[in-house]
Amino acid sequence: MIDILVTGGAGQVGLELQRLAWPEGVRLHAPDRATFDLTDPGSVAALFASRSFAAVINPAAYTAVDKAQGEVAAAFLVNAQGPALLAEASARAGIPLVQVSTDYVFDGTKADPYVETDPVGPLGVYGASKLAGELAVRSGNPRSVVLRTAWVVSARRANFLKTMLRLAAERPALRVVDDQRGCPTSAADIARALETITLRLIEDRDAPTGLYHFVNAGEASWCGLARAVLARSAARGGPHVPVEAIATADYPTPARRPANSRLATAKIRRDFAITPRPWQDAIHDIVDELVPATPLPGA
Ligand SMILES: NC(=O)C1=CN([C@@H]2O[C@H](COP(=O)(O)OP(=O)(O)OC[C@H]3O[C@@H](n4cnc5c(N)ncnc54)[C@H](OP(=O)(O)O)[C@@H]3O)[C@@H](O)[C@H]2O)C=CC1
């Protein structure tokens, strides 16, 4: 039996990893936070002593971008110290580690999509803590992949897509920033990419390691994403309201966010033969799950 440890099993990506059909003979272990705290050295040691894993996937994180500005220690504990402990334990066990990271490691000043070799420069605590996690993983376990993704959406847990549907049901109109551009990405698609990478690392000692970007194809502003979500909702008889395009200056937040955090995916396409689908297709699947189609009158 091939046992794979998945952290943060109740999060967006952790849940989708468990919804995937894994090959026969592969078993996921996704302990909840009450039974496994990745920031506690004793908890990590006990889990690794309890069975021999073939690989670790770490999507667990402190993901509250604005709140992190006032909770620096808590963000670094989960996003940097946790990954450092996992890197140490997995390296000692001689197994690969796949870490999930973020587009918010970039400052957003580049005109084009970011590639893996571009310099980083996080604008906030969340991005800085995730960057520290990347470095801890890469230095602590050479058999590791750090997968940067962005703008994660799914039908479960809290995310921007679900916020837009909720607000559309509560308000006559929405105002959403149109000058931050990125790549909306389905948690289910991230889970499939993680599966491909992890199985490859388990099977092949010479599998590629290091930094990779994975996002759905295409790009959007938050305003564009909101409009696409509500258009799909409207088509199914769900909540929809007009979305006004505003500037970042008109929507003040505690954390600064990059104006451009689009990620280029040529490297993961080449090394892992992973082909991301357009973000619009992913958004349709998720909205369709959340907004059951209303039959037409008389139908
Ligand atoms: N969400 C996004 O838009 C983006 C996310 N990412 C990265 O992708 C990864 C997955 O994100 P996503 O699925 O959205 O995250 P979620 O916030 O949905 O889930 C994170 C999970 O981590 C768990 N967790 C937090 N602290 C600990 C701890 N100390 N020990 C064990 N588990 C812990 C949470 O537990 P609990 O259930 O108790 O809250 C939760 O289940 C993260 O690494 C994130 O940084 C990258 C780009 C965009």
Ligand SMILES: Cc1cn([C@H]2C[C@H](O)[C@@H](COP(=O)(O)OP(=O)(O)O[C@H]3O[C@@H](C)C(=O)[C@@H](O)[C@H]3O)O2)c(=O)[nH]c1=O
């Ligand atoms: C709710 C709302 C947000 N906004 C703006 C605020 C912000 O600039 C932008 C996105 O809002 P959110 O706070 O939902 O998104 P944010 O928490 O910044 O999302 C980020 O999460 C972390 C975990 C990541 O790693 C990133 O890739 C990214 O997905 O939209 C509006 O303009 N109008 C609104 O009604």
Ligand SMILES: [Mg+2]
């Ligand atoms: Mg948020």
